[in-house]
Amino acid sequence: MSLIETRKLTKRYPGVVALDAVDFDLAEGEVHVLFGENGAGKSTLISMLAGAKAPTSGDILLNGQPVAFASVADAQAKGIYTVFQEFSLIPTLTVAQNIFLGWEPCRGPFVDHRAMRRRAAGMLGELGFDIDPNAVVAGLSRAQQQMVEITKAFHGDLKVLILDEPTASLTDREVDHLFKFVLSLKRRGIGIVYISHRIQEFIRIADRITVLRDGAKVGTVPMADTDDAALVEMMTGRAIDEIYPRIDAAPGAEVLKVEGLRSKGLHSASFTLRAGEVLGVAGLVGSGKSRLFRTIMGLLPRHGGRVELLGNDISDASTAQIITSGLYYLSPDRKAEGLDLAKTSNDNLGLNLVMGDKLGKGGWFVNWGAVRRETQAISDHVELQPSYRTKPVSQLSGGNQQKVLFGKCFGQNAEVYIFDEPTVGVDMGTRSALYLLIKELAEAGKAVVVISSDLPEVLNLANRILVMAQGRLSAELTGADMTEEQVLRFFFDESGAVV
Amino acid sequence: MTSEVKRNGAVHALRTVFVRVGVLPFFLVGALVIFTALSSKFLTGQNLVNVARQSVYLVLVSMGQMLVLISGGFDLSVGTAIALTSVVSALGMVWAAGIFPDAVWIAILIGTFMGFGAALMVGLVNGLGVAFFNVSPFIMTLGVSSVGAGFALFLTGGVPVSGLPFAFADTFGFGRLWGVPVPVLVALACIVLMWLFMSRTRLGTQVYAVGGNIKAAHLSAINTRRTLTLAYVICALIASLTGLLLTARVESGEANLGGSIALESIAACVIAGVSLRGGIGRVENVVLGAFFIALLQNGMNLAQVSSYMQMVLLGSLLILAVIFDQLRYRLILSGD
Numbered sequence: 163m164s165l166i167e168t169r170k171l172t173k174r175y176p177g178v179v180a181l182d183a184v185d186f187d188l189a190e191g192e193v194h195v196l197f198g199e200n201g202a203g204k205s206t207l208i209s210m211l212a213g214a215k216a217p218t219s220g221d222i223l224l225n226g227q228p229v230a231f232a233s234v235a236d237a238q239a240k241g242i243y244t245v246f247q248e249f250s251l252i253p254t255l256t257v258a259q260n261i262f263l264g265w266e267p268c269r270g271p272f273v274d275h276r277a278m279r280r281r282a283a284g285m286l287g288e289l290g291f292d293i294d295p296n297a298v299v300a301g302l303s304r305a306q307q308q309m310v311e312i313t314k315a316f317h318g319d320l321k322v323l324i325l326d327e328p329t330a331s332l333t334d335r336e337v338d339h340l341f342k343f344v345l346s347l348k349r350r351g352i353g354i355v356y357i358s359h360r361i362q363e364f365i366r367i368a369d370r371i372t373v374l375r376d377g378a379k380v381g382t383v384p385m386a387d388t389d390d391a392a393l394v395e396m397m398t399g400r401a402i403d404e405i406y407p408r409i410d411a412a413p414g415a416e417v418l419k420v421e422g423l424r425s426k427g428l429h430s431a432s433f434t435l436r437a438g439e440v441l442g443v444a445g446l447v448g449s450g451k452s453r454l455f456r457t458i459m460g461l462l463p464r465h466g467g468r469v470e471l472l473g474n475d476i477s478d479a480s481t482a483q484i485i486t487s488g489l490y491y492l493s494p495d496r497k498a499e500g501l502d503l504a505k506t507s508n509d510n511l512g513l514n515l516v517m518g519d520k521l522g523k524g525g526w527f528v529n530w531g532a533v534r535r536e537t538q539a540i541s542d543h544v545e546l547q548p549s550y551r552t553k554p555v556s557q558l559s560g561g562n563q564q565k566v567l568f569g570k571c572f573g574q575n576a577e578v579y580i581f582d583e584p585t586v587g588v589d590m591g592t593r594s595a596l597y598l599l600i601k602e603l604a605e606a607g608k609a610v611v612v613i614s615s616d617l618p619e620v621l622n623l624a625n626r627i628l629v630m631a632q633g634r635l636s637a638e639l640t641g642a643d644m645t646e647e648q649v650l651r652f653f654f655d656e657s658g659a660v661v
Numbered sequence: 662m663t664s665e666v667k668r669n670g671a672v673h674a675l676r677t678v679f680v681r682v683g684v685l686p687f688f689l690v691g692a693l694v695i696f697t698a699l700s701s702k703f704l705t706g707q708n709l710v711n712v713a714r715q716s717v718y719l720v721l722v723s724m725g726q727m728l729v730l731i732s733g734g735f736d737l738s739v740g741t742a743i744a745l746t747s748v749v750s751a752l753g754m755v756w757a758a759g760i761f762p763d764a765v766w767i768a769i770l771i772g773t774f775m776g777f778g779a780a781l782m783v784g785l786v787n788g789l790g791v792a793f794f795n796v797s798p799f800i801m802t803l804g805v806s807s808v809g810a811g812f813a814l815f816l817t818g819g820v821p822v823s824g825l826p827f828a829f830a831d832t833f834g835f836g837r838l839w840g841v842p843v844p845v846l847v848a849l850a851c852i853v854l855m856w857l858f859m860s861r862t863r864l865g866t867q868v869y870a871v872g873g874n875i876k877a878a879h880l881s882a883i884n885t886r887r888t889l890t891l892a893y894v895i896c897a898l899i900a901s902l903t904g905l906l907l908t909a910r911v912e913s914g915e916a917n918l919g920g921s922i923a924l925e926s927i928a929a930c931v932i933a934g935v936s937l938r939g940g941i942g943r944v945e946n947v948v949l950g951a952f953f954i955a956l957l958q959n960g961m962n963l964a965q966v967s968s969y970m971q972m973v974l975l976g977s978l979l980i981l982a983v984i985f986d987q988l989r990y991r992l993i994l995s996g997d
Contacts, residue, residue, distance in 0.1 A: 283704065293985045312783075326732070330716050357837075461879075480884065481879055481880070481882075482879070482883060482884045483879070485880070485882035486882050491880060493876075493877075493880055498876060499874070499876030499877055499880060500877055500880070501877055502870065502873030502874040502877055502878075502940060503874070503994065504873060504938075504940060504941065504990065504993055504994060505873055505940065510877075512866075512883075513866065513878075513881050514881050515881045516863055516866045516867075517863070517881050517883060518882070525863070526859055526862050526864070527861050527862055527863070527864060528862060528863055528866060530861075554993055554994060556993075556995070557993040557994070557995065570881065573881075574882075
């Protein structure tokens with residue numbers, strides 16, 4: 163019998179069906195992965211299992227009995243605990259206080275702090291988490307905070323643990339630890355729903371995988387019977403070669419030269435970049451692949467080494483100077499540091515035209531007529547629908563926001579384009595459009611860098627790949643060596659620099 | 662049914678005006694209706710010209726305040742910049758007039774530049790603190806306003822500085838050019854310059870960008886620290902100009918000038934649709950917002966509302982405007 167099961171579970175919002183008649187079941191001691199793109203319905207499904215939202219129609223069965231959760235607390239009382247991406251921890255309180263928040267052991271009217279600390283230490287120890295119960299949560303790493311969050315699940319009789327993108331910001335070692343822990347829960351008969359879009363990671367622990375697309379279930383397959391190409395095809399509805407364009411890379415003159423670059427968590431990186439090539443940069447979260455390029459851009463303090471752009475030393479230049487001298491960096495976080503959300507797409511694109519050199523350099527005054535014309539040309543180029551151009555960017559979908567972000571890099575004539583996670587949270591249709599823009603830049607003779615946690619993206623776009631592990635360049639792969647196995651081998655490389 | 666459609670249409674139109682311009686049109690219409698009903702003298706050409714002249718000082722300061730608000734901060738020290746300018750310029754003029762008794766205009770010029778210099782320091786300290794040391798604008802400008810006010814009182818011992826050259830007050834306090842009071846002309850020139858700056862120059866665009874999303878601005882090749890500093894410096898210099906005009910008006914250097922102008926200028930901006938989150942605001946609306954505050958004070962005077970109750974009303978109005986600003990920002994982000 164299934165631990166928890168859904169029958170024709172449906173969630174409708176005015177004008178949208180977020181989840182359409184999905185059947186799902188979880189057995190005791192099973193790791194069941196929910197896989198799909200952003201907006202596929204994964205979050206909607208788990209928010210109903212977690213008790214955060216009520217279904218429009220359909221049933222949830224717990225141990226074969228229909229249940230309705232009144233709230234998240236109600237679901238928790240029935241043994242279903244969800245660790246969301248946004249933790250429910252109070253940063254200023256201690257670990258023990260957080261674990262017992264709302265459950266404080268009391269002596270008379272007063273909280274019994276000593277008992278609380280003792281029991282918290284006991285719970286942490288039992289789960290194998292090495293965390294001081296007296297530590298303040300704000301001072302913990304993201305992985306440790308996640309452990310505290312998980313520990314909170316063990317107040318009652320835990321039956322189902324739901325983990326929403328749990329590895330999103332963990333380092334590889336922390337991921338290993340998390341997976342060991344998940345396997346130990348499995349042995350205790352606890353069912354685990356695991357939401358992720360990282361195939362390379364979840365193949366290590368998954369028993370079955372349910373793929374969702376556009377709110378509907380595509381299918382459920384045992385991990386043993388499938389592979390990542392098949393899963394991607396299920397997720398996107400297209401074969402891989404329909405998504406990625408063929409890029410005719412023609413590496414020319416050297417444009418960027420990095421020598422012994424060091425920063426916090428980045429150990430002496432050296433590489434060169436040529437015009438007309440696409441350099442892929444792969445690595446796990448925390449491997450330093452983003453940090454390397456943020457250091458080059460002057461966004462992180464440089465502790466040593468030098469950076470040359472077209473023969474000029476730009477090691478000490480400010481970010482603004484670096485961008486102006488021809489290095490464009492596309493941020494991985496369009497909301498926090500990419501776009502001004504309250505402004506329209508036109509305003510956002512206009513800013514880069516005002517600052518860039520496409521409409522002539524410098525000058526005090528802005529030629530708004532020229533900016534308007536060029537904004538329109540860029541919007542056409544990135545295929546942003548006319549009706550979206552005058553709306554605040556916050557109202558656009560993730561895919562369209564990313565098109566605006568891409569449009570910003572056409573505001574100037576850069577020599578090097580660094581795309582940091584260029585398609586994060588973007589649907590497949592938009593992805594292939596964005597890949598065509600990358601192809602166009604590379605074939606126009608620009609040097610392009612694609613930093614991505616999405617391995618197929620790196621493998622299919624790049625003509626040369628740098629792999630990073632633990633703050634070092636662990637490999638440089640070209641030609642026939644550019645395979646998933648090779649890259650993965652260097653993901654976990656402990657030996658250090660190879661290049 | 663048609664009347665319902667019409668009503669929905671009207672609500673929709675009002676909503677559009679609210680999202681585009683903010684709360685100002687509604688407040689303005691409300692004030693006009695109420696004060697016209699309360700006093701027959703209110704809606705006369707003579708009175709409105711009067712209000713226009715009285716509003717000059719607030720219009721100027723509000724434009725500086727707007728610049729800082731759009732950059733994502735705010736400036737509580739505008740009153741101090743005014744007081745410091747008044748005291749320093751007056752002391753400077755008196756001192757210089759003693760040295761060059763025959764060259765009144767040189768003395769005035771020296772005093773003026775000393776006043777600007779003092780305000781420049783205020784603006785620079787604010788800007789450096791906010792941009793380079795990441796002090797919150799609230800604490801930074803609050804602290805500076807205490808420091809500046811202390812200096813102004815220290816320099817004068819709390820006694821107004823008198824004995825300014827007559828030409829100064831005659832020209833900048835009470836003078837007219839082509840029949841228009843000089844302060845009004847100065848304000849008009851400033852409005853035009855400010856409008857050009859905000860809407861036509863690259864620097865103005867940068868101020869909007871920094872307030873809208875400072876990280877995105879940084880990644881768009883903007884020197885965000887310089888831009889922030891510039892906003893505080895320009896704000897202080899405009900306040901300084903206002904301080905000079907006020908000094909000429911009262912014919913002495915006074916450390917208590919500009920006491921309530923920080924609150925009034927923030928109120929004028931917020932009512933005029935400048936977002937407290939930064940990135941949003943227009944010069945022409947702010948001018949109208951400052952005019953509205955002056956109109957309100959004038960109307961309340963005519964309606965014989967006591968000055969104490971005026972303070973109560975102004976504070977309440979500011980809070981109300983901020984509440985509406987929250988609502989408006991949510992409407993902008995979410996769309997209809």
